[in-house]
Amino acid sequence: MMNLFNKGRVETFSDGIFAIIITLLVLEIKVPYVANDHSAAELYKAILGMLPKILGWMLSFFTIAVIWVNHHRLFKQFRNLDNGIFWWNAVLLLWASFIPFPTALLGDYPSNPFSLIFYGLIMALMAASFSFMRFYVLRKPDLLDESVDIDSFRTGSRMSIVFGPAMYLSGIAVSFIHPYLAFAIYLGIPIYFIFSENKAAKQL
């Protein structure tokens, strides 16, 4: 009892971390160097050459926004936080706060298969932390809010494996065929969450 965490402070702490990650991403986009610093054409070409980096940044931006939404919706269903949830949440934040690194790697090596594999791997580990947290809570249903239906929470937890680590691992798999296929899957995941029906969004 005494060992429970103040849910509000943990949420604020997590929100703060998500806000910082989502904003830090832009620091990896460095001002390009052009020889003739008055030439608009040269600067335009330099910025155009940075498009893969900018697209990678957008991908991670919306992915983190989706993580925030899913985190928000999951924590709403908890009545209390114990040590277990706290530390699974810390593992989730660990992988989430690592995202700027694979994002920068992807931006610098957009056509290197390994940067796509690495990106997918970190995202799969992050998404798996959500599933681990859910399955931990399923074994301690007292931690769930009364309003939560345990069966739909169980279904949502199983779904979270599919629309999380499984999707990212399939992205890794197809990256061996063509890097752009992996990119399409990584991009498809946040888009799916943003545009999916309210009902599906609620379940995750």
Next chain:
Amino acid sequence: MMNLFNKGRVETFSDGIFAIIITLLVLEIKVPYVANDHSAAELYKAILGMLPKILGWMLSFFTIAVIWVNHHRLFKQFRNLDNGIFWWNAVLLLWASFIPFPTALLGDYPSNPFSLIFYGLIMALMAASFSFMRFYVLRKPDLLDESVDIDSFRTGSRMSIVFGPAMYLSGIAVSFIHPYLAFAIYLGIPIYFIFSENKAAKQL
């Protein structure tokens, strides 16, 4: 109903992002290198040469402060946040969190027309997100607070196109005449918002 967002948490998340962006800007101002590290005159000249960068930083600082005020005033008029407002807000935050990059570009290439065009473009996209959010809400007036007069909200939304994307696009247009004209317009926009009548400030 179940799918609504907690307005307070979204505001805190957005405020956190604005606070981080406004503070990160300074990281782009790097300590200059001078050959004789005891010479006050050399260091003074080096800092003086950084004036365009420092002015660009101030411009973005006050622009983000104005964005924060407008965001604050707009969200005050919402009763609830649905998926649509949340994701328009995410688009707004995407462009806002990109600001450190065009600011650094402007600081490094102050006399290059393209850096002024690019700065104006990102600001126009950011400002347009405000307008899109407003027009989205106009089609779902249930999301507005009871105290809000729908007609003055509609007028404010139309004004937000003029004193937002339209102004920035006109800055882009005049940058083809002279870069400093564009800079003057970009600087004029936050100054207008800071010193404009309470009434006008309220409408936006």
Next chain:
Amino acid sequence: MMNLFNKGRVETFSDGIFAIIITLLVLEIKVPYVANDHSAAELYKAILGMLPKILGWMLSFFTIAVIWVNHHRLFKQFRNLDNGIFWWNAVLLLWASFIPFPTALLGDYPSNPFSLIFYGLIMALMAASFSFMRFYVLRKPDLLDESVDIDSFRTGSRMSIVFGPAMYLSGIAVSFIHPYLAFAIYLGIPIYFIFSENKAAKQL
């Protein structure tokens, strides 16, 4: 009336900015390069050579903590925030968020008189923003909380000029005699605030 700001949100926004500035400072302390990467003696000497940078960081850390305390105490005395207080607060935050740059300059050029002059100048501008905000409020006493005695607020506002911009300007003046004298004054200011009597601390 409609144009007043929500005091809590402005405080949270300001606190967020102070927390970010105080933490960003450390980013200017870069890992040194040593030729023999197994040599403890070389790395020890390299870190020792960074002592001026580390001391400059500590100076700015405690200075920002004192700014936070003074901001906290000043805002406690306001009943409402109007446009004027908000924008004077923005000017204060502008100079405060600039602090990482003069701190890095001081760390890289500890014996260059100009870096001490520049540090003092930015701090004087920051401290002057506190005084400007106070004198603005003195002309609109309705913004003060009922519990505030206007005469002691006026005395505190006058004191804020002495223990603020005046002290920093005197630091700039003595820097022409010897850089270390200026450093001693800049260090003395936060130490004075930390160890001064509760009464004096309250007045500022």
Next chain:
Amino acid sequence: MMNLFNKGRVETFSDGIFAIIITLLVLEIKVPYVANDHSAAELYKAILGMLPKILGWMLSFFTIAVIWVNHHRLFKQFRNLDNGIFWWNAVLLLWASFIPFPTALLGDYPSNPFSLIFYGLIMALMAASFSFMRFYVLRKPDLLDESVDIDSFRTGSRMSIVFGPAMYLSGIAVSFIHPYLAFAIYLGIPIYFIFSENKAAKQL
């Protein structure tokens, strides 16, 4: 009385700083350079070579999470904050916000004994700040919440020396035998806190 701090705002400020530190750590992990930018094998090897840096980052991540938990639990036991607690907390935040630097040093010089000594020293200073804060409060028991048993608080304070500075100093000592022994102790400290019994966790 007037001089007391608003506990909530100090907690929020401290939480903000912890959230920023824990997230900034990743900025020290830079994208590696590989000659053939299409070669997955080369990039894989480059990332593999960064493993010490990544492990150092994880170590600091979980250490800061443990600091946050301990801070959270300690502040729960305070009724009020006076100047003394505030400034001991500032000293704690000073050392905590310095952590990104020794972490980066450890990542760049993983086999240099000095980087392990330096890491242990900063952590010992940070942990000692917790103990100083506790012993300060023991002399002013009015600052403790009524629900706190002073004897168990005293025991916890003595324990905080053992499982804090003493452990880190022993890590420094064994680093003279072998760097990996120090690393094992530094890693053991957060792991101990994460997996220790609820009762022990509560005492600290």
